[in-house]
Amino acid sequence: MNQDIINARVTFRNSPIHVLEKFTFKDLDDAYSHFKKHSGLSECVILQTCNRVELFGTAKDYDLEKIKKTWASLAGLEEAAFKENLELSENEEVYHHLLKLTSGLDSMVLGEEQILGQIKNSITAARQAKFSGERLNTLFDKAIQIGTRVRNSTGISRGGISVGSMAVKLAEENVDDLKTKRILLIGTGESATLVAKSLKKRAYEFFISSRTLERSKAFAETLGGKPIRFEEVLSGFDKYDVLFVATSAPYFLVTYDRIKQAMDTKQNGIMILDLSNPRTVDEKVATLPGIKLMNLDQIAELVDKNMRSRIGKVSAVENIISEELLVVEASMKRLDAEPIVKDVFKNIDLLRIKELQKALQMLGETDEKRVKIIEELTKAVVESIVSAPMNNLRKASEQGNPELLDAASKLFDYNKKD
Numbered sequence: 093m094n095q096d097i098i099n100a101r102v103t104f105r106n107s108p109i110h111v112l113e114k115f116t117f118k119d120l121d122d123a124y125s126h127f128k129k130h131s132g133l134s135e136c137v138i139l140q141t142c143n144r145v146e147l148f149g150t151a152k153d154y155d156l157e158k159i160k161k162t163w164a165s166l167a168g169l170e171e172a173a174f175k176e177n178l179e180l181s182e183n184e185e186v187y188h189h190l191l192k193l194t195s196g197l198d199s200m201v202l203g204e205e206q207i208l209g210q211i212k213n214s215i216t217a218a219r220q221a222k223f224s225g226e227r228l229n230t231l232f233d234k235a236i237q238i239g240t241r242v243r244n245s246t247g248i249s250r251g252g253i254s255v256g257s258m259a260v261k262l263a264e265e266n267v268d269d270l271k272t273k274r275i276l277l278i279g280t281g282e283s284a285t286l287v288a289k290s291l292k293k294r295a296y297e298f299f300i301s302s303r304t305l306e307r308s309k310a311f312a313e314t315l316g317g318k319p320i321r322f323e324e325v326l327s328g329f330d331k332y333d334v335l336f337v338a339t340s341a342p343y344f345l346v347t348y349d350r351i352k353q354a355m356d357t358k359q360n361g362i363m364i365l366d367l368s369n370p371r372t373v374d375e376k377v378a379t380l381p382g383i384k385l386m387n388l389d390q391i392a393e394l395v396d397k398n399m400r401s402r403i404g405k406v407s408a409v410e411n412i413i414s415e416e417l418l419v420v421e422a423s424m425k426r427l428d429a430e431p432i433v434k435d436v437f438k439n440i441d442l443l444r445i446k447e448l449q450k451a452l453q454m455l456g457e458t459d460e461k462r463v464k465i466i467e468e469l470t471k472a473v474v475e476s477i478v479s480a481p482m483n484n485l486r487k488a489s490e491q492g493n494p495e496l497l498d499a500a501s502k503l504f505d506y507n508k509k510d
């Protein structure tokens with residue numbers, strides 16, 4: 093093996109998020125330029141997300157101390173900080189780790205899609221920083237292809253659903269003809285955003301309300317919904333057929349009395365989905381005729397059940413990864429032969445051109461068509477002689493036969509320049 097591939101990482105698996113944050117690089121361009129100068133790595137890709145900071149690198153006889161020192165100086169840490177938090181993998185282990193990453197097996201939420209995009213962005217940034225080369229580009233391109241295929245063929249990323257989408261799905265399942273119903277969303281925070289996104293995606297019209305009308309208006313501008321005054325909502329629940337309640341109010345907003353009053357005049361029922369914890373809908377409202385109430389525990393349980401279908405797919409993903417790992421290993425080993433192959437082709441071509449020019453001079457040949465024919469002839473002869481041994485060299489490299497590479501280096505007088 094010409095170069096080792098390593099992966100040094102600090103992730104949510106070993107470090108709580110507040111510790112992990114300390115290892116992040118504030119400025120990626122600056123990080124790339126420092127690693128280029130000081131780490132001893134010949135290639136490098138940085139992967140940084142809210143759950144992980146990872147460094148992929150190649151080097152001949154890498155020096156972990158140099159790498160840690162560069163990382164520590166960039167993040168403003170003592171080198172000792174790595175002791176408890178750093179995980180290190182080499183070569184085949186790195187391929188395996190990256191395949192698990194692109195397939196979503198190493199994510200906090202199994203099978204999540206985001207990581208694949210983050211990995212694509214990382215290799216693009218490394219290419220732009222001119223710090224990834226043949227090895228890491230090949231490895232990342234393969235891992236991205238395999239990760240995409242794994243996700244498509246196993247469905248590990250399917251079935252994931254947010255609490256907000258699940259709440260909307262439950263409303264669809266429990267309320268006939270939801271499109272014609274009056275839907276109200278109370279709350280303009282994170283949880284309400286999940287509900288609004290799902291409503292918008294499925295083209296449901298809805299009203300949005302929050303204590304301050306301005307906040308509802310701002311929410312409506314980006315996430316949809318028709319803003320409505322909070323006071324108006326609290327005194328007029330009879331106007332709605334479906335309520336999504338997602339606030340952090342420390343008391344009941346949807347009280348028994350308010351709903352009872354609404355139901356006194358209302359012809360049809362109300363479905364209420366309380367996404368709040370602590371609850372902001374009084375459970376007692378469920379005793380009123382026509383009221384269907386679902387709380388966060390019930391919604392979250394269904395989300396969890398949904399996620400469990402992903403766990404059932406892990407072994408299928410692992411099987412594909414172990415098959416693909418052999419293909420990745422072969423491709424990476426094949427790269428060991430490339431410098432010799434390129435060198436041989438280059439040297440032989442230089443000889444070919446030199447001999448061709450000599451011959452043309454001796455013949456005094458100037459006719460363009462004839463010169464072209466002779467030139468093509470020399471190329472064909474060289475190609476037919478050199479191609480087979482070079483392909484055999486690549487194959488030997490793929491099969492992990494370094495002896496043949498050494499022999500070829502001696503035969504073709506190739507000196508490694510790394």
Ligand SMILES: NC(=O)c1ccc[n+]([C@@H]2O[C@H](COP(=O)([O-])OP(=O)(O)OC[C@H]3O[C@@H](n4cnc5c(N)ncnc54)[C@H](OP(=O)(O)O)[C@@H]3O)[C@@H](O)[C@H]2O)c1
Nearest residue numbers: 279280281282283284302303304338339340341367368369
């Ligand atoms: N974030 C999630 O992914 C998630 C998932 C499941 C459940 N939850 C639960 O959903 C609830 C909201 O969480 P969040 O993350 O969306 O919170 P958030 O981003 O802080 O938003 C809180 C919302 O509650 C409203 N609010 C606060 N106090 C209120 C009060 N006294 N009366 C009326 N409205 C009030 C706020 O509106 P104003 O503008 O009027 O202050 C705001 O719209 C919490 O109970 C949480 O446990 C959250």
